[in-house]
Amino acid sequence: MTAQRGKDLLLKLSDASDPEAFSIIGGLRTKTLSLNTQMIDVTHSQSSGGWRELLVGGGVRQASVSGAGVFLNDASAVTVRSVFFAGETRNWQIIIPGFGTIAGAFLITNLDYAGEHDREATMALALESAGAITFAAEGA
Template structure:
């Protein structure tokens, strides 16, 4: 994957309707996606050469998304607040340029607001996957 513009990584929130429509949640300046898989160690006294053995397909997979920036409008801010306070698992779409799109249910784990006296108010959020995710490769 060649170098990509960080600003092109997008985070979109689904509206919960059928068909579902997704909109950008805010003007995020920093964004990250972390994909994790827990391992299940099945090493035993007869493991070849004493090397650790892992059981393929047995661990729990999980995705975390975080971002920080500014809300682009009052509707986006209100929607994020509503989803957080209702503790609702909503569909989110994460578009990673040069990689693909990850989509599925996430819960907002953190929703933070900050501001300095001589700068704009900012927000940050953290999402944790809440079910199976789909991946569509780019290209």
């Protein structure tokens, strides 16, 4: 993956219709995607040289997304706020240029609003995966 502009990473939210349509929720200035897995230590008294052993394919996998910026429009702000207060999981897409798209159900776990008297109002949100996540390589 070659160097990419950070502003090109997109965060899209499903409208929960059938067929599903996705829209960009805002002008996010900072975005982070973290993919994690918990390890399961299966080390025992007979482990070679006393080295730790891990269970292959074990553990819980998760994806976390966070971002901060400004909402694209009033409709995006209302949708995100509604999804948060309803405690809904929704399908999201995280598009990483030059890499691919990560998609799946996420729960909004944090929603912040901020503003200064001489600047625009901003928001920040955090998402946690709530099911299986898929990855589609760019151009695949």
